Amino acid sequence: MNIALLGYGVVGSAVTRALLENKELIRARCGEEIKPVIALARSPKKDALIPIVYDVEEILKRKDIDVYVELMGGVEFAYELVYRLLKEGKRVVSANKAMLAYHRYELENLAGKLAFEASVAGGIPIIKALKEGLAANQILSIKGILNGTSNYILSAMSEKGANFEAMLKKAQELGYAEANPSFDISGEDAAHKLLILASLAYGIKALPEEILCEGISEIDALDMEFAKEFDYTIKLLGIAKKQDFSVELRVHPTMIPKNTMIAKVNGVMNAISIEGDLLGESLYYGAGAGGKATASAVIANLMEFAKENYQEPMLGFKQNLPFVLLEKEEIITKYYLRLKVEDKIGVLSKITHLMSECGISVDSFLQKPKINEPYSTLFFTTHKSYEKSIRALLKALEKQEFIKAKPFMMRIEE
Amino acid sequence: MNIALLGYGVVGSAVTRALLENKELIRARCGEEIKPVIALARSPKKDALIPIVYDVEEILKRKDIDVYVELMGGVEFAYELVYRLLKEGKRVVSANKAMLAYHRYELENLAGKLAFEASVAGGIPIIKALKEGLAANQILSIKGILNGTSNYILSAMSEKGANFEAMLKKAQELGYAEANPSFDISGEDAAHKLLILASLAYGIKALPEEILCEGISEIDALDMEFAKEFDYTIKLLGIAKKQDFSVELRVHPTMIPKNTMIAKVNGVMNAISIEGDLLGESLYYGAGAGGKATASAVIANLMEFAKENYQEPMLGFKQNLPFVLLEKEEIITKYYLRLKVEDKIGVLSKITHLMSECGISVDSFLQKPKINEPYSTLFFTTHKSYEKSIRALLKALEKQEFIKAKPFMMRIEE
16 A cells, blocks of 8 residues: 655654554554655655655656545645545545644545544544444543643643743743644644544534634633642643533633543643443543654554545534534533732622622632732632623623723633 | 344343434444344343343344344353354354453454454453554553452552451442452453453463462552552552563552552543553543443444444454563562561561572662551562562562561562
């Protein structure tokens, strides 16, 4: 089986190296040699293990390519190329989550075959687990740590009691965060992966812009302290949850009980917790990025193509499942609030009054004596409320003159 | 697809119920209805959802059965029945780890097809992950919490500082341990599962009797205390590890660093950590027992049969991999020792002298002042040593008159 690599960066060269180094084992396990024969790159690569070309047409005109591996990143150019290949009935493996977040359903309906295990959580075989291992289950919920950069920063903030900026800088120094980290810390990258998982479980066709997505940059050392005190851990989670015929999809920093397995996942690692009606909770943990880990998933797909037993992944879509995306405002969960307020009579009474007007009831409240600070910080957690209620409350609070900084809100999952 | 259930206990009735309740979803996902039509039981079942028979020939004479699900337990009768079915070219799903631990290779070579996802770690799709998701990887090691009963007892001992007998009793009261718990606490059950995993990864044909297997009943509250103090957690692990062309297989209570993911798995849950040359460490966590969780794995196999894309699992065997079982005595690891000794001059010197004679060097040592006890307890950890060295040391120690109880040894994995 001859392979062309569309993209020859960290992952492309790792795929090539792994195919060469584990050649015998791969042949024994899938009955065929999988041979990387050519790669597309933007610029010359020294020490490339296979011939490199710079014009995609050089690859497309060849007749001896059995499977194309798309590792380019970016949405539109990759989409056009993969579309063209699939339309011609070719087989494509893609690790491009951004492209899939926008175009997965169109691409699945073309004549060719598209496999994308590497697009979510790197080397963790989560797509296989969801579409085959858990195929007998109704998927009740998915909760994933889907971005290693964010998880590194949050783990480091929690461990060291440090603030966000300092730990982002450290992540950049260690190569865990890019010079422009916004894609990782805004939740956008996690949202792309969540959408792919939600397609498999529920056939949900949502676009990234349509789902609730918040990043981690406003989390403060004070929030970490509160979380510790109340036995929570803060993680950036991608959450998909079924309720009757609707599914809520959201990506945001989340307080979760510290004794849950997913709360114990630290550093750059990824993990996905899936709750099925039969299996209950199961969790899948591993490296969510890196050349070799991603190569593990890419080659697993190539081996399925070699054995001709690749299963179309979009179960939900093929089934025409009846699920619709729940409106953001209708999501129900528990909330955490941090408010910086003037320390004067009547403030607490006013806040709790606004809360009850918005239909929100307090689950816990914390105010510590202030030390050398002009204002007091109040911490609340709420019972389950509608997203629209908490938004109304935040809007009302922002108008109060005793509120001395933008109120900060985080969601709680239990 | 018509299914006959050979065995209608907790799992058999859960499989039946799940096939009926999730009928539409299963049909949509695998393109066929999977219909349980008859079950074999030992005694009458009230409220059975399908016809029950008590003579296996009643099932075997039927011509309309497409797949047989073996859920009987026990080795020889189940083996003979499955052998007969597979020899006739039938398809069989089995959850019977004891039977597979002894007969898996013979059965795999027969004309029919044998699937056994449910035989290891209940509903966790670990066999699929190993044989397909991680197929591109050389498997460097497998470390599994494969027995929920033992893990419950050890977790409870660690949490409560209680001793083994008290927590075994509690597990029995809660229904987590059977009246005769020896199969679970001796490590035998975990050994059966480890052998199945090792077959997939390495093609190792070992029998349960041939591998190192120790249980948890000699662990003391003192060991739990030591572990805590030195940042370890004690777990009953099944370990398979490759070294050049040999594989070590062992089941025993193990001290592991408390910050590893597998150390954080508590209660009756199972988890398997797999290290691959590409992926690095990945971990799979979930319910290792129970009717519904096991049904999840059984039905996943049935759905593969329905889609006709079931993959023969014994990769290693089919590949004729060159791995041989490492002799027990040649295993190298770190050790923990607890010695009850007379408190007199020269004892420590004699112990350390015996250690150096056996080629064992001390990594840490702890002796606490004794309070109202006639003897002192000494705790050692060693650098890496051969199993044969530690056995020689234990033999030598047992002969010393200053040793006042059988020396206790546990292995350390880092």
